[in-house]
Amino acid sequence: MSTNGNLTKAAKAAKKNDEGVTIVEISPRDGLPEVCEGSSTADKIKYINKLSETGLKKIECASFAHPSLLPQGYDAEVLIAGITKKPDVTYVGLVPNEIGCRRAVITQIDEILVLLSASETFNKINLGWTLRESLNKMLPAVLDTAMKNSRTIRIYLMTAFGCPYTGEVGIEEIIQLLLKLSYMGASEIVLVDSTGMANPGSVKSMMKTMLDLQLDTRLAVHFHNTRGTAIANCVAAYEAGIRIFDASLGGMSATPYGAARQDIGYWNVPTEDLVHLFEEMGIKTGIDLEKLLDCVRLAEKMAGFPLPGHLLRVGRASQTVEIPQYLREHRIIDH
Numbered sequence: 558m559s560t561n562g563n564l565t566k567a568a569k570a571a572k573k574n575d576e577g578v579t580i581v582e583i584s585p586r587d588g589l590p591e592v593c594e595g596s597s598t599a600d601k602i603k604y605i606n607k608l609s610e611t612g613l614k615k616i617e618c619a620s621f622a623h624p625s626l627l628p629q630g631y632d633a634e635v636l637i638a639g640i641t642k643k644p645d646v647t648y649v650g651l652v653p654n655e656i657g658c659r660r661a662v663i664t665q666i667d668e669i670l671v672l673l674s675a676s677e678t679f680n681k682i683n684l685g686w687t688l689r690e691s692l693n694k695m696l697p698a699v700l701d702t703a704m705k706n707s708r709t710i711r712i713y714l715m716t717a718f719g720c721p722y723t724g725e726v727g728i729e730e731i732i733q734l735l736l737k738l739s740y741m742g743a744s745e746i747v748l749v750d751s752t753g754m755a756n757p758g759s760v761k762s763m764m765k766t767m768l769d770l771q772l773d774t775r776l777a778v779h780f781h782n783t784r785g786t787a788i789a790n791c792v793a794a795y796e797a798g799i800r801i802f803d804a805s806l807g808g809m810s811a812t813p814y815g816a817a818r819q820d821i822g823y824w825n826v827p828t829e830d831l832v833h834l835f836e837e838m839g840i841k842t843g844i845d846l847e848k849l850l851d852c853v854r855l856a857e858k859m860a861g862f863p864l865p866g867h868l869l870r871v872g873r874a875s876q877t878v879e880i881p882q883y884l885r886e887h888r889i890i891d892h
Contacts, residue, residue, distance in 0.1 A: 577841035579614055579801045581777065582828055584856070586617040586651055586670075588809020592823075593859040598632045600859055602639040607852050608806075609643045612844040617649040617670060621657040637664040649711060653684075655698035662706035668744070669703040670711045671696065675731055676720035679751070683715070692737060700742050709744040713779065718763070719754035728766060735767060739774040746774050747803060750790065753783025753824070757793035764797035777801035781824040782808065788826055788834065795840070804828035806849075806856050807864025827866030829853055837874055846873075 585605050589596065596604075608616055618640065619633040633650065642648060642665060650666040652658040658669055673696065674680035677688050686695055696712075703710055714734060719725050731748075738746055748767070760778075767776055778794045778801070780787040791802055805825035829849050832842050846868075853869050863870075872878075 576800060577843060578795065578835055579777075580828060580832060580842055580844060581615040581617065581649075581801065581803045582608055582613050582805065583617040583779075583803050583825065584805040584807070584809045584828070586620055586649070587811055588805045588807070588823075588825060589856070589859075591811040592807075592809045592864070593856065596859050598635055598639065601632075601636055604852070604855060604859065605636075606641050607848075607855060609641070609646050610845075611848040611852060612842070614645065614843065615647040615649060615668075617651065618666070620651040621660045622651070622653045623657075634660065634664055637666055640665070647709075652699060654695055655702055658699045658702045662702060662708055666708070668709045668711050669699065670713065671699050672713045672715060673734075673738070674715040674720075674751075675726045675734055676716040676723055678722045679716045679720045682722070696738075696741060704742060710742060711745045711747065712738055712743045713747045713749050714738070715749045715751045717748040718750040718759065719752075721752045721754070728763065731763070731767070732770065735770060735772060735774075735776075739772045743774050745777055745801070746772075747777040747779045747801075749779040750781055750787075753781045753786065755780060755790050756786055757789050760790045760793040761797045764794050764799050768798045775801060777803060779803035780826055781810070782826060783824060788831060791826060791831060792834070795835075802826070802831060804831045806853050807866040809856070809864065823865050827864075827868070829866050829868040833868050833873060 585601060585608070589601065589604065605616060605618055619636050621633050624631040637648070637650065640648065647667045648665070649668040649670050650661045650664070651670040651672070652661050653672070661669055672684060673691055674683060680686060680688050680691060684691065700710055716726055717731055735746060776799060778791065778799050780790045794802070803825070804827065806828045808823035808825045808827040810824040829846070832844050832846055832849060835842050836846065850869055853864060853866060857864055
């Protein structure tokens with residue numbers, strides 16, 4: 558290959574990196590209620606306000622589910638009312654149905670999050686609807702309510718990389734769902750690896766196919782680290798062209814539906830680790846890493862124990878350290 562060809566490829570790669578990525582912080586809605594159980598509403602507000610100062614552009618804040626189904630979401634309205642909103646940050650609220658959406662749109666939430674599964678079985682078990690009921694009854698009612706109140710729509714498409722009960726979901730089924738959801742008015746569709754079944758090879762192949770559809774709707778990814786592949790899957794998705802990634806400080810997460818029960822609450826990609834990885838790769842996130850680590854410290858204080866994200870413990874890859882005294886005194890034996 559010619560030198561000019563190499564330069565052209567390098568220039569294209571540099572241009573792609575200049576585009577940067579958007580990290581969506583999901584911990585206030587997902588991980589915090591599980592890992593920092595018992596946190597007061599005031600503590601949650603303080604945490605979200607602190608996240609808003611880091612450069613994050615989108616934060617999932619609360620769930621508007623009925624308290625009998627999700628007791629941790631009892632204070633959603635008070636929580637959202639207490640946030641000091643920044644104009645360049647989109648604040649997102651999860652709704653399970655039209656009633657939840659009507660609760661959400663009378664608050665200062667900017668975007669509505671709705672759940673759907675690509676697997677019929679998973680949809681019935683998790684959401685209590687058939688796919689047909691979700692697409693023809695629940696979703697239209699939610700979307701209509703949201704749009705009439707000038708809210709954008711974010712949709713989680715769960716089991717996009719496979720269902721733990723029925724196995725692989727066909728690529729054509731995913732494509733048809735994306736086309737329908739985009740046509741219905743979704744602003745952003747998040748392809749969710751619900752129980753950690755994806756791998757970098759399948760992710761890259763699938764993302765290229767999805768992006769080739771050239772939908773008006775933005776595509777994002779949400780990987781669970783059930784089998785230790787989440788951050789590698791993020792890199793594969795980026796290489797395929799995805800630029801929006803869900804993450805959670807310290808990896809905090811409630812147990813994903815369908816995942817094997819483990820005595821941990823850390824299925825998500827740790828935000829601080831993902832931000833550091835992208836920045837080290839020359840990919841801009843727009844996030845102040847030191848301010849983000851301050852949020853990790855606050856989350857650990859609320860939890861009462863260390864979170865398993867790596868960066869707070871070991872520092873940046875570019876960071877140098879003093880040689881420990883015990884190594885300075887170490888005697889080399891000459892064989």
